[in-house]
Amino acid sequence: MKYEFNITKTTSPKEKPNPDTLEFGTLFTDHMFVMNYTEGKGWHDGRIVPYGPVTLEPAAAVFHYAQEMFEGLKAYKSKEGDILLFRPDKNAERTNRTNERMCIPLIDEELYVEAIKALVHVDSDWIPQKEGTSLYIRPFIIASEPFLGVRASREYLFMIILSPVGPYYKGGLAPTKIFVEDEYVRATPGGTGFAKIGGNYAAGLKSQEKAHDKGYSQVLWLDGAERKYVEEIGTSNAFFVIDNEIITAPLEGTILPGITRDSVIQLLKSWGMKVSERRITIEDVFKAYEEGKLSEVFASGTAAVISPVGELCWKDRKITIHDNQIGTLSQKIYDTLSGIQLGKLEDPFGWTVKV
Amino acid sequence: MKYEFNITKTTSPKEKPNPDTLEFGTLFTDHMFVMNYTEGKGWHDGRIVPYGPVTLEPAAAVFHYAQEMFEGLKAYKSKEGDILLFRPDKNAERTNRTNERMCIPLIDEELYVEAIKALVHVDSDWIPQKEGTSLYIRPFIIASEPFLGVRASREYLFMIILSPVGPYYKGGLAPTKIFVEDEYVRATPGGTGFAKIGGNYAAGLKSQEKAHDKGYSQVLWLDGAERKYVEEIGTSNAFFVIDNEIITAPLEGTILPGITRDSVIQLLKSWGMKVSERRITIEDVFKAYEEGKLSEVFASGTAAVISPVGELCWKDRKITIHDNQIGTLSQKIYDTLSGIQLGKLEDPFGWTVKV
Numbered sequence: 138m139k140y141e142f143n144i145t146k147t148t149s150p151k152e153k154p155n156p157d158t159l160e161f162g163t164l165f166t167d168h169m170f171v172m173n174y175t176e177g178k179g180w181h182d183g184r185i186v187p188y189g190p191v192t193l194e195p196a197a198a199v200f201h202y203a204q205e206m207f208e209g210l211k212a213y214k215s216k217e218g219d220i221l222l223f224r225p226d227k228n229a230e231r232t233n234r235t236n237e238r239m240c241i242p243l244i245d246e247e248l249y250v251e252a253i254k255a256l257v258h259v260d261s262d263w264i265p266q267k268e269g270t271s272l273y274i275r276p277f278i279i280a281s282e283p284f285l286g287v288r289a290s291r292e293y294l295f296m297i298i299l300s301p302v303g304p305y306y307k308g309g310l311a312p313t314k315i316f317v318e319d320e321y322v323r324a325t326p327g328g329t330g331f332a333k334i335g336g337n338y339a340a341g342l343k344s345q346e347k348a349h350d351k352g353y354s355q356v357l358w359l360d361g362a363e364r365k366y367v368e369e370i371g372t373s374n375a376f377f378v379i380d381n382e383i384i385t386a387p388l389e390g391t392i393l394p395g396i397t398r399d400s401v402i403q404l405l406k407s408w409g410m411k412v413s414e415r416r417i418t419i420e421d422v423f424k425a426y427e428e429g430k431l432s433e434v435f436a437s438g439t440a441a442v443i444s445p446v447g448e449l450c451w452k453d454r455k456i457t458i459h460d461n462q463i464g465t466l467s468q469k470i471y472d473t474l475s476g477i478q479l480g481k482l483e484d485p486f487g488w489t490v491k492v
Numbered sequence: 493m494k495y496e497f498n499i500t501k502t503t504s505p506k507e508k509p510n511p512d513t514l515e516f517g518t519l520f521t522d523h524m525f526v527m528n529y530t531e532g533k534g535w536h537d538g539r540i541v542p543y544g545p546v547t548l549e550p551a552a553a554v555f556h557y558a559q560e561m562f563e564g565l566k567a568y569k570s571k572e573g574d575i576l577l578f579r580p581d582k583n584a585e586r587t588n589r590t591n592e593r594m595c596i597p598l599i600d601e602e603l604y605v606e607a608i609k610a611l612v613h614v615d616s617d618w619i620p621q622k623e624g625t626s627l628y629i630r631p632f633i634i635a636s637e638p639f640l641g642v643r644a645s646r647e648y649l650f651m652i653i654l655s656p657v658g659p660y661y662k663g664g665l666a667p668t669k670i671f672v673e674d675e676y677v678r679a680t681p682g683g684t685g686f687a688k689i690g691g692n693y694a695a696g697l698k699s700q701e702k703a704h705d706k707g708y709s710q711v712l713w714l715d716g717a718e719r720k721y722v723e724e725i726g727t728s729n730a731f732f733v734i735d736n737e738i739i740t741a742p743l744e745g746t747i748l749p750g751i752t753r754d755s756v757i758q759l760l761k762s763w764g765m766k767v768s769e770r771r772i773t774i775e776d777v778f779k780a781y782e783e784g785k786l787s788e789v790f791a792s793g794t795a796a797v798i799s800p801v802g803e804l805c806w807k808d809r810k811i812t813i814h815d816n817q818i819g820t821l822s823q824k825i826y827d828t829l830s831g832i833q834l835g836k837l838e839d840p841f842g843w844t845v846k847v
Contacts, residue, residue: 161640161641162551162639162640162641163638163639163640165550165551165638169550188550189550190547190548190549190550191547191548191549191550191552191555192545192546192547193545193546193548194545194546195520195524195543195544195545195546195651195653196517196520196630196653196655197546199554199555199690200546200554200560200562200632200634200690201560201562201630201632201690201693202690202693202694202697203558203560203689203690203691203693203694204690204694204697205555205556205558205694207555207556238698239694239697239698240697240698240701273640275551275556275640277555277556279555283518283520284517284518285516285517285518285628285630285655286516286517287693287696287697287700287726287727288697288700289697289701296550298550298551300551300640320682321682321683322680322681322682322683325677325680325683325716325717326677327675327676327677327716327719328676328677328680328683328695328716329694329695334558334691334694335554335555335556335557335558335559335690335691335694336558336689336690336691336692336694336695337691338556338557338558338642339557339558339559339560339594339684339689339690339691340683340684340691341642342557342559342594342595342642342643342644343593343594343595345642345643346595346644361680361681361682361683361716361717362680362716362717362718363717364682371642372642
């Protein structure tokens with residue numbers, strides 16, 4: 138092995154949770170990965186230690202200037218007992234694109250993937266095996282230098298924590314009700330929309346609460362400059378099936394380059410379907426609906442893989458999509474992607490990586 | 493006293509720093525204020541404790557979704573030995589405007605100010621008295637709930653830390669060189685520009701580094717939608733003196749409502765000068781220069797109070813303002829504001845508050 142991480146095993150392992158009652162992001166495994174960055178020394182001391190608290194100075198930059206980033210991916214255990222990761226190299230790649238924008242030092246991408254593998258290996262007993270469950274992997278970086286001046290930190294922590302999670306939708310792939318946000322803005326050209334950073338999520342909370350209060354589960358974001366073009370759904374990428382063309386917003390700086398998004402596009406292309414990464418207005422989405430051409434809308438992301446949209450509300454206009462049932466295409470994409478992730482289906486793309 | 497805070501004094505007080513070599517934001521006093529928020533219980537257990545590290549779960553929301561905010565103000569010791577704060581009620585007010593946008597629970601504004609006073613009182617020996625020095629006060633709030641789902645945290649920490657700081661400009665009010673940023677964007681309508689949150693600062697680091705690399709000390713931000721209108725300078729508000737009119741960007745959601753900004757406006761009005769909170773394009777600023785009408789440009793903020801701009805670079809156009817010397821108006825505003833803050837001048841506005 139090219140990378141060797143010091144491993145300190147816990148002396149008090151926790152009890153494994155009941156797989157039937159797993160939720161998202163509340164329970165954590167016995168270990169975590171930690172690596173330090175110090176200016177002049179680079180990233181150093183990658184190590185696996187017992188899961189436990191982080192101790193920082195109150196003046197640590199992350200608490201004041203939110204210099205931080207995160208990633209998310211999942212590990213699955215196949216029926217054959219293999220531990221499978223889904224495209225972890227893409228998370229490493231995206232981390233560095235985010236880091237570049239946030240003035241965070243880049244990380245060796247091979248080391249990054251090896252750190253994930255090593256940690257998942259140590260806590261592999263924590264990967265739940267019940268249908269729909271998985272081990273959620275959360276790599277993240279925080280600026281730890283205790284300094285109140287506004288500039289990039291000279292010290293960082295890179296950490297990976299693991300959380301056994303249940304199915305995102307307890308009742309199967311239930312279509313969601315989505316509110317089109319035309320007041321708050323998620324991203325704008327020249328901003329940080331493409332980067333996976335805390336600030337984007339903090340800024341979106343208010344809009345999400347507004348949508349919840351109105352009875353919607355998430356928002357559809359419009360572009361920041363004109364509030365005309367559809368961008369993302371909540372924290373997922375958005376796809377619109379119109380007249381047999383599958384349309385998703387292009388990666389021009391405001392859209393998170395989702396790994397599931399990329400996988401959906403490749404999958405659709407491999408099926409010979411017409412996929413377009415192009416701008417489309419919310420007006421055109423509603424017009425397509427009126428003309429009977431809007432057959433499906435869905436969101437893609439790591440947590441739920443595919444999430445069909447059953448209702449869209451834009452100002453005083455409400456439309457029900459595909460009779461509020463999951464569409465055949467959404468279902469097929471979900472079945473194929475999760476089949477590949479779980480090792481149930483062949484993986485012609487070479488997406489899964491064995492630990 | 494309406495609010496009683498439990499006080500635990502340190503048993504190992506630190507040595508006070510040399511006032512001649514004080515920098516910004518590197519040293520902290522002996523104590524800090526801490527208060528917890530728990531859903532269902534509200535803000536509770538406001539207390540003063542020895543300055544020391546913060547211990548959080550790795551899954552704490554602040555590390556992942558940057559749900560956090562901060563404030564900044566200063567305490568001064570007058571020649572008569574009074575401890576003076578500058579408009580602390582405005583920081584409390586702005587905190588709640590920020591909290592509302594960030595889904596952070598509001599804080600009783602009177603309690604907020606009393607907490608600042610109580611902490612400054614405990615560490616009053618730390619207020620440096622040399623000309624140009626002060627005690628910088630940093631209140632901040634971080635989301636502490638260990639949960640990876642994307643929603644507002646149900647637990648928070650409100651903290652106040654204190655840092656003795658030196659003069660912002662060692663060589664007096666030296667004019668700065670400012671680069672007009674037309675690639676990166678700080679804020680956009682519907683975003684978080686008016687809120688004092690980490691995410692805004694993290695997003696601005698890249699642009700600041702670019703400006704530094706080009707030999708500039710800060711950037712002048714343009715509006716996010718059209719990149720035409722001037723907004724802020726670095727992390728300060730921007731003022732342009734054109735034809736005896738003093739112009740600053742209006743508070744329409746993208747601009748930080750600076751307390752120094754507000755004080756400058758009130759001061760200028762009290763002097764019978766024409767002050768306008770209105771949009772002005774960078775094109776018009778350069779046109780005014782060419783017509784000999786741009787007499788001064790300055791930034792206002794807590795750290796430097798007033799910072800004159802000596803040079804502006806926009807694309808391939810460079811202009812030198814007021815012969816790269818501080819203007820008479822900038823100097824007069826600086827002298828008056830810092831005179832009031834230090835208790836040297838009369839305070840007709842009732843801005844200073846004795847501890």
